[in-house]
Structure formats: C-alpha cells, structure tokens
Amino acid sequence: MAQSASPPTRRVVEVMELLASAGKPLTASEVATALSLARATVTAVLTELAAAGWVRRDGERRFRPGPALAALSPAESELPEAAVRAELRALAVAAGCGVTLSRIERATLTVVAKEYAPDARVVPGLAVGQSIPLAYPAGAAVMPWRAAAERATWSKTAPGEAAALLEFVRANGCAVFRPDSDDAGVVDVLADLLGALGAELLQPDLRARVLRQLARLTARPYRDTEFTGDDPLPVSYLSAPVFAGGAAPYELQLGPLRPAVGRAERMVYVEAITAGAKAMSVVLGR
Numbered sequence: 001m002a003q004s005a006s007p008p009t010r011r012v013v014e015v016m017e018l019l020a021s022a023g024k025p026l027t028a029s030e031v032a033t034a035l036s037l038a039r040a041t042v043t044a045v046l047t048e049l050a051a052a053g054w055v056r057r058d059g060e061r062r063f064r065p066g067p068a069l070a071a072l073s074p075a076e077s078e079l080p081e082a083a084v085r086a087e088l089r090a091l092a093v094a095a096g097c098g099v100t101l102s103r104i105e106r107a108t109l110t111v112v113a114k115e116y117a118p119d120a121r122v123v124p125g126l127a128v129g130q131s132i133p134l135a136y137p138a139g140a141a142v143m144p145w146r147a148a149a150e151r152a153t154w155s156k157t158a159p160g161e162a163a164a165l166l167e168f169v170r171a172n173g174c175a176v177f178r179p180d181s182d183d184a185g186v187v188d189v190l191a192d193l194l195g196a197l198g199a200e201l202l203q204p205d206l207r208a209r210v211l212r213q214l215a216r217l218t219a220r221p222y223r224d225t226e227f228t229g230d231d232p233l234p235v236s237y238l239s240a241p242v243f244a245g246g247a248a249p250y251e252l253q254l255g256p257l258r259p260a261v262g263r264a265e266r267m268v269y270v271e272a273i274t275a276g277a278k279a280m281s282v283v284l285g286r
Contacts, residue, residue, distance in 0.1 A: 011037065015045050016065070019055060020129050024116075025062035065128060079112065083283045088115035091254070091276035095269060096120055100253040101242070101280065104139045106150055108132065109251070137219050140165050140175045141239040145248040165221045173274040174240040176222045176266075178233060218257065232260040238269055240277035244284040252277045 014035050019026060026034075032042040046063055049055040056066040084101065092099040092115045100114040110131040132138060136158030143151050144166050155162035169175050218236035227233070235258055242250035254273045261269070 011035075011041065012045055012049070015042065015049070016054065019063060019065050020127055022064075022127060025058055025060075025064040027060075027062050031063070080283060081113075084113050084280070085115060087276065087280050087283055088113055090279075091115075091252075091272060092117040092120065094276075095254050095256065095272045097254060097256045099276070100126075100255070102251045102253065103249060104134065104142050104146075104251050106153075107134055109134050109138045112250075136162055137165060137175070137177065137221055139251060140221065141169055141251045142241045142248040144170050145241060145243070161221075164223055168221065168223060168227075169241075171224060172270060174238050174270060174277070176227060176238050176270070177219050177236045178222060179218050179236055180220055227266070228263070230263050232262050233266065234259045235261045235266060235269065238273045240273045242277050242284060243281040250280070250284065252280055 015031060018031060018034055028043045028046055029039060031037075031046070032039045035042070046055060046057075050057055050063070050066070053066045055063045057063050088099045088101060096117050097120050098114065098116045101112050103110045103112050108131045111126045111128050114128055126132065134154065136154060139154065140162075143154055143162075146154075151166075155166075165175060222233075235256055237253055237255040237257065239251050239253045241248040242252050244250065252273060254269060254276070256269065
C-alpha cells in the first residue's frame with residue numbers, strides 16, 4: 001500500500017506554492033491564515049526556507065520567493081536582478097502602477113520580475129515564476145521581432161486579428177489593451193474585490209479561474225483609429241519589447257487598469273513604457 005505524503009513536507013510545498021502565487025510578499029501571519037496552519041508551524045517552515053535561500057525576508061518581516069529558486073531556471077539566473085528591479089521600480093513610480101517583466105519563449109510566457117509603485121493599486125495577476133501558454137494576445141509586443149515561423153504559429157491562435165495588433169506595435173513601439181466598454185465597470189469592481197480580499201487567500205483553483213476571467217476581460221487590443229481619439233478610454237495594460245543579444249526575448253508590461261484615461265495621459269503611459277523598455281534593454285544587453 002502506498003504511503004501518504006509526509007505532512008511536514010506537504011506544509012513546505014504549500015508555503016512555497018502560496019508565496020510563488022501571491023504576487024506580493026506575505027507575513028508569517030498571512031501565510032498561516034491562508035493555509036489554516038498554526039503561526040508557530042509557519043514561522044518554523046519559513047525560517048528553514050530562508051536559511052536555505054528558498055525564501056527571502058524583507059525589513060518588514062514579509063516573505064517572498066528567494067534567490068535559490070533561480071538555480072532551477074538557468075535563463076533567469078543570468079538576469080542582473082538588482083539592476084532589473086531598479087529599472088522596474090523606476091518605471092512603476094513614474095507610471096504610478098504595477099510593472100511586470102516576462103520572458104517570451106516559443107510556447108510560453110513566464111513572469112520573471114514585478115514591482116509596484118508605493119501606494120499603487122495592486123492588480124491581481126500572474127506571480128513571479130508562473131507561466132501561461134503563448135497565444136494571442138500574450139507576447140504581442142515582441143512578435144514583430146521574432147522569427148517568421150514563430151510569428152506565424154502565434155498568429156494562428158487569432159486568425160484575422162493578429163495582423164492589426166502587430167501593425168499597432170510596429171507603429172507605436174508597444175501594444176495597448178482595454179476591456180470592452182460593457183466590461184470596464186465589471187473589471188474595475190472585480191480587481192478591487194480581489195485586492196480587498198487578498199487574491200493569495202483564495203483557494204488555488206478559484207484564484208486561477210478568477211484571474212483567467214480577469215485576463216480575458218481586459219485583453220482587447222486597441223487599433224490606431226480607436227486609440228488616438230480625444231475621448232477618455234479604458235486602459236487595462238500596455239506591453240513593450242525588451243531587446244537583448246539582437247533579439248526580443250522579454251516583454252515589459254505596465255498595468256494601470258483604469259476605466260477612463262484621457263488622450264494626453266494615454267500618451268504619457270506610451271512614452272513611459274517605451275522609455276522603460278529601452279532602459280531595460282540596456283540593462284539586459286550588457
């Protein structure tokens with residue numbers, strides 16, 4: 001008869017899964033509440049994980065995944081972490097919202113770093129280390145600079161729509177996404193509700209379902225004729241290519257998730273993310 005999993009081992013796995021999916025650092029109390037474990041048990045687990053480098057504790061006694069995880073992902077272990085985080089933080093402060101850096105591979109998009117501006121609204125999304133299949137519109141910002149075969153495979157995931165999005169990216173240096181007009185209010189309420197509840201405290205399956213729905217509602221790309229008007233428009237997020245070694249292996253994302261943004265402010269977002277992408281390209285190209 002097969003043995004059941006070791007309870008102590010299961011607790012370590014649950015703690016690591018929670019920290020990886022939370023999208024923000026958590027205190028020991030928050031981890032204990034989310035997993036229905038004793039505070040003393042969680043503190044003991046986190047202490048051992050921190051000693052091994054699997055988690056890192058900040059000055060406010062909050063925990064996040066640590067540097068030892070980078071050894072499991074050679075592509076990301078080569079990133080200059082301090083410089084990347086500094087550039088992300090500068091862009092987050094300039095734009096007043098969250099910023100994410102993702103690695104785009106042939107079949108997947110993987111989040112490798114993220115930062116928020118102080119007091120910025122935390123928009124739930126993929127956590128560092130999480131991946132999604134690479135399909136339209138994910139990865140749109142890098143596609144004009146990827147191999148023709150890879151671009152063709154990606155375009156087949158949205159026949160008839162991909163060409164217009166890639167044209168926008170070439171013309172503006174980034175992609176800009178919005179919810180449908182009927183969904184803008186729903187998106188705003190859903191994001192605020194998740195933020196108030198704490199997305200990391202939801203059961204994993206429910207959290208995944210809610211985040212998938214939120215992503216679907218916020219991923220309609222703008223075309224030039226729509227984006228350049230004078231009326232306020234909803235803006236979910238923007239994405240721009242980051243270049244390194246003559247290719248575009250990374251995508252930078254800016255996530256204001258606002259229901260009404262005037263034309264002048266929309267252009268500020270465009271200028272911020274394109275400037276941020278250029279600065280990140282310098283960091284990663286060294």
